[in-house]
Amino acid sequence: MTTTTTGTRVTKAVGTAHARVEGRDKVTGAARYAGEVPFAGLAYGWMVLSTITRGRVRSVETGAVLEMPGVLTVLHHGNAPRVDIDYVGMLGVPDPTVAVFQHDRVPHAGWPVALVVAETSEQAREAAEALVVHYEEEPHDVTFAGEHPDAYTMPGPGGPAVTGKGDLEAELAASAVVVDAEYSTPEEHHNSMEPHAATALWDGGRLEVVDSNQGTVWVANELANLFSLDPASVRVRSEHVGGGFGSKGVRAHQVAAVMAATVLSRPVRVVMTRRQLFSLAGHRSPTTQRVRLGADAEGRLRALEHSCLSRTSTVYEFIESGAGVARVMYDAPAHHTANRVVRLDVPSPTYMRAPGEAPGSFALESALDELAEKCGIDPIELRVRNEPERGPVSGLPFSTRSLPACFREGARRFGWADRDPRPGLRREGRWLLGTGTAAASFGAGAMPSTAAATAEADGTFTVRISAADIGTGARTALTLVAADALQVPTDRVRVRIGDSDFGPAMIAGGSMGTRSWAWAVTAAAEELRERLALSDGIPPEGITVRSDTTEALGALAQTERHSFGAQFAEVAVDVATGEVRVRRMLGIFAAGRIVNPLTARGQFTGGMIWGISMALHEEAVRDRNTGALYGADLAGYHVATNADVPLVEADWVDDPDPDDPVGIKGIGEIGIVGAAAAIANAVWHATGVRHRSLPIRPDRVLTAGPHA
């Protein structure tokens, strides 16, 4: 028997609802997160961040602070161990922000300038607050508003900077209907509920870090590179992770903790405060986007232009590739996309749930709605008419593309057929009601991973893989996948994750984690089953089989691989107060084989709720004079509360990936894509006013005035 890599198999566990295998630990409080694993002799580090936005550290007055009770050391650019950032890691060159205390430059507000370590966290905090740092301040520029003379094009994580075909101006001129609009999205922050936390210690010549991250091997390798260590001498563990959303990679806190543990020769824990997260944990850049669409009278696109400008720091290039979504969604004889970025005196942005697609889909899917309005065509029909045969830019076929099926099923369940397209007509008490829709897509991929499957002498199985469960349900999904591959009940399988000693594997990111890991787990488990069939008995140490998917993945044919979805929203708007409430949402997704319906539903609806939050609430405000954030906490930066979230439903159509051994595509990010656009389109339907800047705050609704 050989390992099959095509089609889907008949299975029992995969596809059935299964409560989280670590669920009991989570509801009883027994699950320990990074900052909760006890160590004898633990010392507490507290970071000190710059209070200026640009300039130099002139001096760090450590004398008085070192005299304070319990203070063990103060690390800063004058005395900290040196690190090396001249390397290329898993995701490219490192953000120099992680190379803390290496020089006196301050490139943005909230730059780490020192770490105070003390016997207790209370002592460390007070000493950090008392530490006097003298600065030489320089003028800064943090203003991001529309164009900037220093903007330049830059390739993104998922594609080139610029794509283009056809004569845009000629096609626009020949179009019966044209939409030309600018959209903007604000600076957004991940704000996982668990703050970044790491405890570092040296144990028998090995560096051990208990951390909260999205990939233990990834972080271990970055730390090995930074501190010029043999990768085998670094172990990172991350058993339970309180959310990540793209922000939990290598960050200042782990590096500072390792430095302090090295200097003090004892375990040191560094936990970021909520306020510190706002400058050190990364964020999603604001965007300004321009979309130009030209169509014939039937709504068939002749021209599509999508350009996106985002912002990065002066020390690191990261681009929010908002214009990438058009390269998958719609084709036109003239089709141009461009992603540009400008460097400002702000912290480095990073990946945040559906990077590129989340803000990009807001602009593009809003513009499609505007086009539908102008053409007098139903927004769903418009999208169906513009379904491309092949990748609009690549020309490659789609592995599967079930977007019309999602819209059909969604429209049926949402009751779309009864919709009167005219805006501003429906009233219920003080509320104007409206509905909106939008399409969603997100790339489906897999990255090389290794796994080990062990048949234990007691008849159970242990799977080891350095996967991360950041709330996705990966640990449970892999249990189901392994059980099916081993053809045993799930209660005989134990999946261990979150330990870099388990070997190289994909991170929890890019909606690729579970697929990448499941592939490796399947390969190891199937080979183990074959080995067991041939063996007569299991030795006390068990039988272990290791897998590596590098070769199988390299053999995959080039196609356009994506998940798709249709988003529906109903909103209520009180134009007298500016309040907008989402009343219900429905998302129908074509996102590969669903491994665990119970947890998968949470991934989809969680993403959609991020869409509500993005559409109505989230906005980090940067003061152009101080250069710092205004209200950098969870009272100032609003994320959706329970009361903001009505009945949000998600479901899926059958859409197994034909080339994946389990049929998985990936579901972590697509839920947010298009969600904000569906809500904004519903607000237009309710009021007749287009909101092209997020979030749709009450003051903006009031200022826009009642149209209807």
Add this chain to the structure above:
Amino acid sequence: MAPTPLSTHSAVTLNVNGEKHTLTVDHRTTLLDALRERLDLTGTKKGCDQGQCGACTVLLDDRRAVACLQLAVAAEGREIVTVEGLAEGEQLHPVQQAFLDLDGYQCGYCTPGQICSAVAVIEEHAAGWPSAVTDDVRPEAGPPPLTAEEIRERMSGNLCRCGAYVSIVQAVERAAGIRAQAARTAEGAQTAKGRGAAA
């Protein structure tokens, strides 16, 4: 004579989950840090440390409160119940069981706070407390039914960034239903007993 130096530490006895713990605390130590760093009760989570997220919700004298804004020294004499104190041995509290069965969480970090909060929400509602979405707060209007809208508002002091709100509400509905059923059963037993005595 020199003034007595101000004491910045105190010996306190904290009553947590029915157990008494005597320890000396820095006055700056919050109840949250005392639980997590001193008593190794790490089920209570630190999400913001500013009363803005609800992850550290515990029960203080049967009422929910955020532990991050309580000083440990001020918590002496109060009955503190954390998520670790809800289950009866192996038997999960109905709220815990509902969160587990209905997947009322994702990453699990806000979960202990959500669960402690939900336990209190159900009791607050049973006591007839109105909420911000109660149409008529006058006592004559009677207690509001515990609708999904009421649960959402009452649970809004617990942020969940994963966005598990839909199943959180379902879990609270289920647990509240179990409590109401138990109350009805107890009432029925009481009535039956009364009848029995009369007969």
Add this chain to the structure above:
Amino acid sequence: MKEFGYERAADVSGALALLDGDPDARFLGGGTNLVDLMKTGVERPGRLVDVRELPLDRIEATEDGGLRIGATVTNSDLAAHPDVRRSYPALSQAVLAGASGQLRNVATVGGNLLQRTRCGYFADVAAPCNKRVPGSGCPAIEGEHHNHAILGASDHCVATHPSDLGVALTAFGAVVSYETPDGPGRLPFTEFYLPVGDTPHRETALPPGALITGVTLPAAPVAANSRYRKVRERASYAFAIGSVAAALDVRDGVVHEVRLAFGAVASRPWRAHTAEQALTGGPADAGAFAAAADAELAAARPLPHNAYKVTLTRNLVVAVLSELAEEATR
């Protein structure tokens, strides 16, 4: 947070004695604001006197039919109290609209009145702020101010008072009682908060070292028909960007008595006397409500990004008074 002393008081005189007029000491009530400010470094007291256990936790009827609310009554107990819900429903609604259940269970009435502004510059010790560091400047005026004051502010400070409870209290003419080592005192709500002027760091008229002991609500039959409406940037667990507490007594289509107060528009809960006067004796219709709101808001001096608050407050007045008028005639 620097090290501090902690003492627990058992009674009012004991609390005053423990505080001993020490400007470096603070009374600790529920702590929901003070402990937060200590963490951010805005407050750095040397001593805390815990007053949570003072016997001031009762709500009692007064002889004239009003209510006396003790200073250590928690927000939750205040909102749930049958007499409050029956006689001053807007007060219960205002409390329930604030914070979260787990904060309301701890926060006290006295502490609520003394809570500090939620202006982001005030909370950020790296930023200038005249309220926190007199003379350092007010970055809000040229910076972020979409949720700042439109009424009664000055060039020195445009912060708002965040209380919901206070808006209802000022509408109902509450009187604050306090105790000092020299004896008790009383302050009507409209005199409790000081004008901003050039001293935004001086917020109340309480004598130094005074302890709030309670709040008295005079009898106000009009308050039985009252309502609190709050608008915020999410559906719950957020501070107001506009709010209105209103009570209305309509007889034969004419406004017999009206109470009106605004939140999130000024450095204090804003009693709308001008609007009340404009309405009393006139018709109870939307036109009159709007005209009265406009009369009150004529004094508004909005900044570039908070002019919407004028519209918002006006619209809230019309909406809430219209609802109350409808209920009064039902």
